Amino acid sequence: MNIINKSQDFVKEYFSNNLPGKFLYHNLNHTENVVKRVKEISDTYKELSDKDKEVLHIAGWFHDTGYCVDVQNHEDESIKIAQNFLKESDYDEHKTKQVLNLIEATKVGVSPETLSEKIIKDADCGHFATEDFEDVSELLRQELKLVKKQKFNVNEWIDENLRVLTEKHQFYTDYARKNWVEKKQENILNLINKKNKRQKKLEKEKQKAKFKAKYKNDNPERSIQTLFRVSLRNHIKLSDIADTKANILLSVNAIIISLALSNIIPKLDNPENQHLMLPTLVLVAFSVASILLSILATRPNVTSGQFTKEQVKNRTVNILFFGNFHKMDFDNYLWGINEIIEDKDYVYEALTKDLYLLGVVLARKYKLLRLTYTTFSIGIVLSVISFVVAFWVM
Numbered sequence: 341m342n343i344i345n346k347s348q349d350f351v352k353e354y355f356s357n358n359l360p361g362k363f364l365y366h367n368l369n370h371t372e373n374v375v376k377r378v379k380e381i382s383d384t385y386k387e388l389s390d391k392d393k394e395v396l397h398i399a400g401w402f403h404d405t406g407y408c409v410d411v412q413n414h415e416d417e418s419i420k421i422a423q424n425f426l427k428e429s430d431y432d433e434h435k436t437k438q439v440l441n442l443i444e445a446t447k448v449g450v451s452p453e454t455l456s457e458k459i460i461k462d463a464d465c466g467h468f469a470t471e472d473f474e475d476v477s478e479l480l481r482q483e484l485k486l487v488k489k490q491k492f493n494v495n496e497w498i499d500e501n502l503r504v505l506t507e508k509h510q511f512y513t514d515y516a517r518k519n520w521v522e523k524k525q526e527n528i529l530n531l532i533n534k535k536n537k538r539q540k541k542l543e544k545e546k547q548k549a550k551f552k553a554k555y556k557n558d559n560p561e562r563s564i565q566t567l568f569r570v571s572l573r574n575h576i577k578l579s580d581i582a583d584t585k586a587n588i589l590l591s592v593n594a595i596i597i598s599l600a601l602s603n604i605i606p607k608l609d610n611p612e613n614q615h616l617m618l619p620t621l622v623l624v625a626f627s628v629a630s631i632l633l634s635i636l637a638t639r640p641n642v643t644s645g646q647f648t649k650e651q652v653k654n655r656t657v658n659i660l661f662f663g664n665f666h667k668m669d670f671d672n673y674l675w676g677i678n679e680i681i682e683d684k685d686y687v688y689e690a691l692t693k694d695l696y697l698l699g700v701v702l703a704r705k706y707k708l709l710r711l712t713y714t715t716f717s718i719g720i721v722l723s724v725i726s727f728v729v730a731f732w733v734m
Contacts, residue, residue, distance in 0.1 A: 445457040575698040
């Protein structure tokens with residue numbers, strides 16, 4: 341087995357056993373692509389001997405093996421791994437030194453001097469001039485996030501790529517300049533277009549947000565509408581609560597009367613139970629009073645169900661309340677609504693009137709409800725006292 345194949349098998353096994361899965365870019369796939377590009381470039385230079393090509397291929401296989409040991413100093417670790425492997429393989433010392441020098445040349449910021457150094461340098465960055473550049477670049481972004489905890493958002497990563505491609509990187513070999521520069525420029529233009537599109541989208545979103553914020557802050561209509569909406573909802577909810585409380589009292593007192601009629605009153609004919617007459621009457625009387633008050637609290641007011649055009653024009657009627665229009669035909673009611681919506685001030689006045697009248701009705705309900713609870717409480721207390729006194733006097 342020749343040394344190139346032996347190197348290939350060693351690196352594949354080494355990556356398989358030692359490279360963590362978080363290396364999405366610097367992995368075996370990247371190494372194989374670098375070796376392919378090394379062959380692609382070196383085959384075009386007749387001045388390179390087979391030994392030179394052999395050294396280039398070995399360096400291509402080993403140049404990123406150091407990621408398995410130390411991310412920050414991966415080139416130095418790659419040199420150590422390659423040196424140990426070549427020593428164990430009894431590889432020529434002079435050519436071993438050449439391999440190590442080529443790996444050293446892949447460091448960022450190192451300017452290549454020999455043709456072989458230029459070839460491996462171009463091969464290592466050849467993805468800048470490929471169709472899948474954006475996909476490969478995204479893998480590198482994710483790897484940096486996982487390995488070095490460097491988090492670039494999409495816009496920051498586009499800027500970083502543009503900075504590297506336009507300021508930091510250049511192709512060194514004539515082959516790369518001739519065959520790869522055009523595609524690299526195309527990828528740069530794609531990045532610029534992508535950046536411009538994202539900037540335009542961001543500007544639109546900012547303008548939209550600014551408009552919404554301005555509309556929200558400068559338009560008093562929203563706050564006014566919210567005021568009426570919340571107030572009307574609270575009034576209706578309080579009205580429902582009052583009706584519920586009245587219904588509870590109504591049910592409780594109905595049960596008390598039913599029990600009194602079925603269990604106590606039939607026994608009052610017996611002379612021995614005459615002392616229970618007064619307590620029973622007190623209990624029933626207050627229960628009936630509580631029922632009547634509960635009914636009054638929930639009893640709807642009957643209104644005329646009609647309004648005149650003069651009332652609408654004089655703004656003396658609340659046409660938003662169903663009780664003021666339920667007997668009218670639709671055309672007249674529609675006319676009244678149109679009269680309101682043509683004048684914004686009239687709309688707010690109508691809503692204010694509706695809110696006020698709801699408050700008046702609500703006040704009446706709670707006043708009657710309070711009276712009902714008071715009557716019920718007094719009746720229960722007096723009934724208990726009456727029964728206690730009746731049994732004590734007997």
